[in-house]
Amino acid sequence: MSAALTAEGLQTYYGKSHILHGVSLEVAQGRITALLGRNGAGKTTTLRTLMGLTPARQGRVTIFGANTTRWPTFRIAASGVGYVPEGRRIFANLSVEENLKVPLERGGPWTIERIYALFPRLAERKLSRGRMLSGGEQEMLSIGRALLLNPRLLILDEPSQGLAPLIVRDVFRVVSQMREEGISVLLVEQNARMSLEIADHAYVLDDGGVVYSGNARELAADESRVLALTGASAET
Template sequence: MNVLDAEGLHTFYGKSHILHAVSLCVREGEIVALLGRNGAGKTTTLRSLMGLTQASQGHVRILGKTTTAWPPYRIAALGVGYVPEGRCVFQNLTLEENLLVPLERSGPWTIERIYKLFPRLKERSTNKGRQLSGGEQEMLAIARALMLNPKLLLLDEPSQGLAPLLVQEVFDVIGTMRDEGISILLVEQNVRAAVEIADSACVLDDGRVVFQGAAKEFASDEARVRSLAGASVENWEDT
């Protein structure tokens, strides 16, 4: 069963045509890595799926509902968590106050369970957002999304700016969420880490899908992995 289906998305910023007929799907209980160089359209894809930037053409269906023209709050209430690039932690609220911001939805994820998954957050629960390290802020952003008890989670660059040990910790948590039955669409510049944990991969170049298939298949093609940062549509289609 697919929890997310996007078909033929065209998205513009002003007169700039960013997404060109992007189609992708996320099946129940899987991680899909959305990959591509900077400016390929990854964040715009997430924003279009979340209703933050409306696609001018195409269709989005999430958890059985056609959500193409829905505002973000309706999509979130359906059971979709979104962790944007840059974390967006409330700097003047305590860590625990940040966790209490999302709309409460019934489900297994509570503050107590969050603290079991992220022991470091429990230790910092009374610290203000601005007092947290980058890694702690990323964990908090993910934890805050979990408080929605989502069925689908959109993650934008969770490893950005983190030390290697923290990157591994964050990816371990992402794997745990998948094991709990949460479907995940993961935008990530750390290609090797992403394809190691993902079930499927979707690669964008210049707003177009240039690869879609099993993550293991993509990971086994060393030339493609190495050339991802400078991928071109022509090179990908010819290989």
């Protein structure tokens, strides 16, 4: 199976602080890849490096066969990559509908009407300003905005962070549905159990390096290993 994204030997720094130490990973086309690890392991930095926000000093990133290592973020997004950053970052003073009109239109199946069908709650709140939304509604809006780019690859950073359990289920249901849509997904999450439940492949980061790469279901079945690698139980 061909790869939507490949990272090889990423060495990333913040100033003099060396954060990523030779990170290599692959996201197969049409599959969900989970990137797990403890707080501070380097997960968000990995995503920022892949998106060109914090470029690697060494290493190579390939997306859909193109070397994107030195590309600016807008060009990476325009190549068919949707990015949902940690913290959602919606426009607080714009309505739901205005937020959804921000992305540049790309041809494809995802329209505002289809986002409302996917997230009926957004349709109910379409005139509400972003700052009036709950955390779950903001996450739905952030994912919906990324889908309007009609991406071939969707990168999500902690989509369940701070959400109530029922809303978390809804978010993971939508992420799982992306595979059925043929969208490749790279998912960074603290919720190890639910991530491994929907993912095909899993990587675990520790101290800026990959310490596990393998089948997600096999990792999920080994509770003690999940706890040792991620600090999070696969049963909770």
